[in-house]
Amino acid sequence: xxxxxxxxxxxxxxxxxxxxxxxxxxxxxxxxxxxxxxxxxxxxxxxxxxxxxxxxxxxxxxxxxxxxxxxxxxxxxxxxxxxxxxxxxxxxxxxxxxxxxxxxxxxxxxxxxxxxxxxxxxxxxxxxxxxxxxxxxxxxxxxxxxxxxxxxxxxxxxxxxxxxxxxxxxxxxxxxxxxxxx
Amino acid sequence: xxxxxxxxxxxxxxxxxxxxxxxxxxxxxxxxxxxxxxxxxxxxxxxxxxxxxxxxxxxxxxxxxxxxxxxxxxxxxxxxxxxxxxxxxxxxxxxxxxxxxxxxxxxxxxxxxxxxxxxxxxxxxxxxxxxxxxxxxxxxxxxxxxxxxxxxxxxxxxxxxxxxxxxxxxxxxxxxxxxxxxxxxxxxxxxxxxxxxxxxxxxxxxxxxxxxxxxxxxxxxxxxxxxxxxxxxxxxxxxxxxxxxxxxxxxxxxxxxxxxxxxxxxxxxxxxxxxxxxxxxxxxxxxxxxxxxxxxxxxxxxxxxxxxxxxxxxxxxxxxxxxxxxxxxxxxxxxxxxxxxxxxxxxxxxxxxxxxxxxxxxxxxxxxxxxxxxxxxxxxxxxxxxxxxxxxxxxxxxxxxxxxxxxxxxxxxxxxxxxxxxxxxxxxxxxxxxxxxxxxxxxxxxxxxxxxxxxxxx
Numbered sequence: 001x002x003x004x005x006x007x008x009x010x011x012x013x014x015x016x017x018x019x020x021x022x023x024x025x026x027x028x029x030x031x032x033x034x035x036x037x038x039x040x041x042x043x044x045x046x047x048x049x050x051x052x053x054x055x056x057x058x059x060x061x062x063x064x065x066x067x068x069x070x071x072x073x074x075x076x077x078x079x080x081x082x083x084x085x086x087x088x089x090x091x092x093x094x095x096x097x098x099x100x101x102x103x104x105x106x107x108x109x110x111x112x113x114x115x116x117x118x119x120x121x122x123x124x125x126x127x128x129x130x131x132x133x134x135x136x137x138x139x140x141x142x143x144x145x146x147x148x149x150x151x152x153x154x155x156x157x158x159x160x161x162x163x164x165x166x167x168x169x170x171x172x173x174x175x176x177x178x179x180x181x182x
Numbered sequence: 183x184x185x186x187x188x189x190x191x192x193x194x195x196x197x198x199x200x201x202x203x204x205x206x207x208x209x210x211x212x213x214x215x216x217x218x219x220x221x222x223x224x225x226x227x228x229x230x231x232x233x234x235x236x237x238x239x240x241x242x243x244x245x246x247x248x249x250x251x252x253x254x255x256x257x258x259x260x261x262x263x264x265x266x267x268x269x270x271x272x273x274x275x276x277x278x279x280x281x282x283x284x285x286x287x288x289x290x291x292x293x294x295x296x297x298x299x300x301x302x303x304x305x306x307x308x309x310x311x312x313x314x315x316x317x318x319x320x321x322x323x324x325x326x327x328x329x330x331x332x333x334x335x336x337x338x339x340x341x342x343x344x345x346x347x348x349x350x351x352x353x354x355x356x357x358x359x360x361x362x363x364x365x366x367x368x369x370x371x372x373x374x375x376x377x378x379x380x381x382x383x384x385x386x387x388x389x390x391x392x393x394x395x396x397x398x399x400x401x402x403x404x405x406x407x408x409x410x411x412x413x414x415x416x417x418x419x420x421x422x423x424x425x426x427x428x429x430x431x432x433x434x435x436x437x438x439x440x441x442x443x444x445x446x447x448x449x450x451x452x453x454x455x456x457x458x459x460x461x462x463x464x465x466x467x468x469x470x471x472x473x474x475x476x477x478x479x480x481x482x483x484x485x486x487x488x489x490x491x492x493x494x495x496x497x498x499x500x501x502x503x504x505x506x507x508x509x510x511x512x513x514x515x516x517x518x519x520x521x522x523x524x525x526x527x528x529x530x531x532x533x534x535x536x537x538x539x540x541x542x543x544x545x546x547x548x549x550x551x552x553x554x555x556x557x558x559x560x561x562x563x564x565x566x567x568x569x570x571x572x573x574x575x576x577x578x579x580x581x582x583x584x585x586x587x588x589x590x591x592x593x594x595x596x597x598x599x600x601x602x603x604x605x606x607x608x609x610x611x612x613x614x615x616x617x618x619x620x621x622x623x624x625x626x627x628x629x630x631x632x633x634x635x636x637x638x639x640x
Binding site: 045050098104108118121125126129132143 | 205343357360361375376378380402404405420421428628
């Protein structure tokens, strides 16, 4: 989660598991042990894993809602400005401010802004694009996108201590534990 | 096959996947084997070859259109909206199934959608691109359509007419294309990462690494990803309903007999779902056979899609019935005449063909045997594809060629350029879809993984 600035040579220690359930229970135990700076890697979303490593509820929904409201106002405001202020033109005697006729476009801009905001929030909050990350150095890590499950305790954690953490992770029954080069 | 046909009380299957796919590894390997291989099936080249020929036709048709103007088409006064609008509505309608599968069925927690949502979304995007060509070309001078259609401060100081449904169309279709692309792109990220990690060739690795934006499957990323997917599905659902409603407003807001009716929005949306599912089946059945995807697209998928088509078809049938009823109930001589002309006028044959394709033939879907037989359901889908095109032909041409004043009546038929453009967009669609199938993950691998039991060692 954080960059390594604690003087340890490594980004952290990575334990590899075979199933989502093993990873989930390992994450719970690691959090229970007092570790806070960690992340888990899996080829599919594992329900409850975010909470297990202490990640609070994501606030993307709030961002989407705000973007949607802004989009609706922008869409409606644009039409009002065009037809009432900037370019009023009498067509068939219809009122310049013909509110109901402005609804479809305002609706579409609401959806558009909310969707674009959601995706931007997803990408930016995740700090993507990020072509390089230390975890990619772990041997076998390419299986994190295929069929293996990883838990990384990061060296920025105050409780991190190479040998102690390694033996703790070993006690969780992983396939193996490897050091993540920074 | 014969087992599936045996009558027995319905019980939901234990898994949405076929018996051959039991582990994360096998799922990943099977789906990525379509792309990460130097071998391309010969059938792929044949389809793309045909598609490229049709794209050539498309280019000629467009070039001549731009040189000569829309006079090369069959349109006239009173039929100012010919093939361009028919094909626009037809393509847009086809696109709707993709969003329905990826968004609406996600909200309803229909897990079987997982195997088909990615390719259905691709179909949506390519269909919308095909659809978008028609209105723009129909303007005759597409290079000017920029300021007719988009609100931007141009040097002439003029603005689009926001009270017109045609401008609503621009916003609806534009938003639809953008949101579909975003939804599709977000879903692709984890699968691109899988391809990056599985690829052996350095260039392939780099390309998928670039496309995956460095996705690493972090739990925190997944948490946000799941929430974003859910929100996008929630946004796409009203969006997809609005798009075809807005398309139907192009007709319903006018005062032409047969168009000026309130049933149009729901009836168009149902028709879109109907046409879209038919096109999904038209594409997926040959693809399943070509790449041996029977474990992912099982008989159950065909069964479910058949049921959706049956329901949508019934709603469309209700729409046809209501049009008849309202023509009589309105006691308007113009509406009355329209219906009589639609059934027994010069284009009467296409109305009966429409009823056959869209109402009578799909009744076969009541039989489970038909729904689970790839050949039979494919045939039914082809009927629906044709029927939905006929429906738009009847709506557009049927209403316009004989409106209020008999002195202005005229006949309409598409010219060779109309047909070239239509066939050309089919070629574009085929090539785009097959390039997608060959190069990108055609099934959402990470979503398929969630269908497997979590406690098992793989």
